[in-house]
């Protein structure tokens with residue numbers, strides 16, 4: 005491409021940086037109305053992909069448009085630096101060197117994480133800058149800055165002080181390899197071989213008749229959870245059978261005479277597994293009959309001397325198993341819920357590393373992956389093992405280590421959604437925010453309505469600690485402003501490390517004794533970090549102001565950053581941190597498939613930049629309907645290259661034809677031909693559309709309007725018609741002066757309209773007309789369009805003129821194609837209309853001029869046979885023929901007068917006058 009954007013763009017970047025255009029703009033806009041787009045921090049762990057490119061370019065286009073509106077619109081980019089993905093990278097490095105993480109000093113480990121994040125921040129910063137994103141790149145915000153870490157601590161302390169923070173427990177998907185809880189998004193399902201067992205629990209207390217000596221059978225694929233059993237769930241409407249064994253196989257673990265309870269629908273399957281070949285059913289029950297029935301744990305007398313109640317559960321079915329569900333509240337979400345509903349103990353049985361705690365009878369220290377043999381042995385000894393086998397089934401695994409996961413009960417820190425009315429505040433605030441698209445409001449409302457308390461703790465090392473002290477005896481949290489302030493100050497000076505390395509007694513002060521307190525060592529969920537950015541960025545920085553005008557991220561952030569920011573801000577300030585929220589869809593490949601590393605269909609934005617230029621990528625961003633999922637690929641990019649070429653040619657035409665333009669040429673609108681007045685009307689219309697779209701963050705519509713304006717209104721219509729006057733009229737002709745006056749206005753308006761989008765090209769075009777060492781198109785404001793440019797009556801009239809013109813150009817095009825004429829200037833047209841209003845609208849308009857022919861005539865009459873028509877302009881017909889006369893060698897119009905003009909044998913009157921005027925001017 006002639007524009008050679010890949011070669012030229014870096015030069016503009018260097019110039020903007022040398023001249024500190026961003027800084028100059030801040031000074032220039034001081035005191036103006038602010039527009040704050042608060043950047044959602046990307047994670048600092050890899051090169052940018054097309055999703056990042058779309059996100060950052062959109063933000064840049066928005067910020068630049070707001071600046072063009074005259075506002076002070078600073079942009080402070082940020083990065084999310086803490087968390088598991090970075091920790092995992094460092095651990096991977098250790099594993100390769102056969103080094104154990106636990107042998108490394110935690111401070112050293114965190115330093116390595118910090119360095120890793122810093123390296124990627126530098127890489128991404130350069131990549132983002134190359135896309136033409138303007139911002140305070142030298143002073144971004146980082147969640148790992150000491151000042152940020154200190155403010156995050158202060159935010160946490162607000163929840164501590166207002167009573168929302170509490171320690172509870174919850175079963176989580178746990179990886180014993182990574183030794184951390186995993187989020188649902190980090191879980192993969194793979195086939196896994198499990199040991200499945202049927203286990204019987206003796207009934208010891210019941211209101212029902214005939215259940216002496218009867219055992220309830222449960223089925224599980226996780227034998228290691230038996231020590232965690234605290235209840236048995238039944239389905240209230242399920243039919244259960246009392247099965248009295250009469251005959252068994254030789255291998256069976258049960259014997260004739262034993263009595264078991266199971267779902268009637270599953271008797272065949274259970275008997276099959278247990279080797280029961282003959283049985284009676286002396287009694288039947290409905291599930292709800294079991295209310296109040298109590299069993300004993302199979303390991304009663306060995307440290308498991310608690311009641312095992314039978315409880316109703318909606319999740320119980322007769323699809324598999326026995327129709328009774330083994331319930332271990334610490335090892336499953338549904339079990340946990342049943343436990344909560346019936347005040348069951350949620351025991352802590354399994355440690356971080358996957359072994360049973362020391363206080364778990366029979367199995368202390370055994371790893372749960374290897375526990376099935378010991379559990380089965382103990383069950384067998386207790387006479388409770390009814391059957392055992394293996395089963396291959398889909399089972400959750402860690403997406404990183406690929407190790408199978410377990411559900412384990414863990415103490416965690418929570419922010420309560422309801423204790424201090426956080427949910428209600430957040431729901432009220434959601435209503436005050438403008439959501440783009442509007443469906444975002446329902447999404448986030450439903451999520452906030454239904455969400456559980458916020459689990460903010462992680463058992464990891466790289467992050468901001470939960471800086472809380474718990475009294476060892478009472479379990480009460482220490483709430484003391486003076487202690488809080490000492491902790492926050494320490495973090496401000498030494499970063500999060502200060503919490504781990506500080507003198508605890510010094511932090512506690514004289515009032516408390518260090519030995520009385522447990523220092524919490526969990527770290528905060530990274531969503532709490534990024535949810536606090538409004539506090540340590542938007543509120544804290546002098547160049548910004550709170551609340552932010554806009555948050556803009558992918559639609560998945562209703563669950564993520566939009567929500568964590570909302571909850572953090574509502575919980576500490578009672579208000580939302582933003583006024584507007586815009587979401588964009590996902591960037592798909594050319595076929596509409598999700599991009600992924602494994603599918604290998606990623607599209608590198610920097611490849612587009614290096615091959616075609618960043619302006620092409622930016623044009624693509626505004627060309628898509630970004631609020632929905634959208635696509636990118638080679639063909640799509642090529643289409644944007646073509647669109648770019650057309651827009652660029654439009655701009656270049658103006659530069660060429662404005663050469664030497666000076667103010668003395670300017671003509672007032674009243675003295676202009678209608679054609680020019682119409683163009684000014686279009687500028688006025690587009691200005692209104694541009695401002696309206698900016699207020700709605702709708703750049704796709706701006707793109708389409710500007711593209712059509714350049715290609716249809718200007719290139720194919722206005723420029724095409726006015727080329728003649730611009731090239732051939734005498735310099736002081738009204739027509740030429742009007743055209744140059746209007747070209748100047750189009751140039752100023754259009755270049756500024758495209759500046760937020762085609763950042764580099766707009767500057768190149770601007771500087772080629774107004775070269776300056778310390779100015780930039782990006783320091784300008786949109787043109788103020790005079791009210792009298794708007795002329796709807798004229799626009800209506802010209803709509804009709806252009807319709808008629810389409811028929812004329814269609815007829816001439818046909819002649820050209822069939823070689824009857826070379827250019828349209830060799831033609832003359834007769835236009836036949838059946839509607840006199842066409843003749844009325846042409847009053848004061850030179851039909852030949854706008855048709856770009858040498859002659860034209862219009863009459864209200866029926867068209868002769870064979871006249872040219874087009875379907876959608878039914879009442880107009882055109883007959884074209886070669887123009888009469890000779891060609892003027894200057895303007896190429898074919899006119900009868902050529903040859904008879906005195907002193908100018910091969911010129912028309914106009915050209916002869918223009919040449920003479922020019923010569924006279926030179927002589928003077």
Ligand SMILES: [Zn+2]
Nearest residue numbers: 892895912915
């Ligand atoms: Zn001429």
